[in-house]
Amino acid sequence: MEWSPEMMEKLAALREKIESTGQDFETYVNGWQRASFQNYWDYVQLDTLLSLQRPVTDVADEPIFIIYHQITELYFKLARIEIDAIAAGDLSVEDFTERVHRINRYFGALRGSFGVMEKGMKKDEFLAFRDALAPASGFQSVQYRIIELGCAPLINIVAETKREEVRDSSIEEQMEFIYWKDGAKIEDTGKPAYTAVQFIEKYWDDLLFAADSYEHCNIWERYQELLQSGVSPEEQLQLENALRLLDLNVNVNWPLQHYKTAVRYLSRKPSDIAATGGTNWQKYLPPRFQRRIFYPELWTDEQRAQWGKSWVDEVLKEIEQGS
Ligand code: HEM
Structure with a gap:
């Protein structure tokens, strides 16, 4: 068999690569x-x-629940890869926008597939295995929390009522009032449910570390740097649109789809509340109550005031008509 000059060149380059490290090419x-x-x-x-x-x-539908959570966690991992690429810095406007759109695609895929949860399990089967999972809850997804910290300045995900008070405080102090501490509380007493206690015990140090690490390199900070480096009006619009979509995907679209699913399975009758361990999820989960907005500067006063509202109303109407 004849070796083409191109092949010889490639072999020589390979040999050079290996020998330049003091290793033996023939080995x-x-x-x-020998390698398979x-x-x-x-x-x-x-x-x-x-x-x-x-x-x-041994409830037949339980594997659906496990597998779909695992699929979601893998998408979250994909999103974190893009967040970290943006955090590493030095991206062109085009690369930055594309990476934000990758995250948008992942959340779009999750939103589009959430029917696997919403419609894909028998309600009585879900309720039958749900009790055996207590106190586990998706609330304990650390990747979800890390994604939030990588996307926005911490102060924007501090509970709205505390934001002004802690605006100039340290990361640790701001973290004490992160919005999700208002979730997974016992409806009757207002105390953190065990699911929250467990989660904080396991991950608080990691979350502080993430908050600290992303402070100066989260997606918003990197966007600001790009603006300062000088971008054209078209580029700025391209960047803003990608970020607006991200804000909607993470803070409205996915949460609404998820909330709609929780409503289907857990119902809204007080007698059914025990199925979640008695947490305040009905008051906590709807985006119009959480009002989580990563990039408030990119929305008008009116849009911020209406955050998640029309959507939730539509969703609720749909649920009421369907039930
Ligand atoms: C039948 C399906 C589901 C139901 C009924 C459900 C129910 C709930 C409820 C009631 C909460 C509020 C916290 C609590 O009280 O425990 C919650 C939070 C959460 N769940 Fe789910 N969930 C479902 C599927 C999923 C899936 C597939 C994921 C993907 C990882 C997920 C991720 C989360 C996250 C991240 C939170 C916290 C949301 C926040 O803090 O705003 N859930 N879920």
């Missing part, structure tokens, strides 16, 4: 001869992946 050639070919199942770790679903009951 590598021998190794390649890559295959799909090892590459994607299929056996491991398929062994990670461990239902705690």
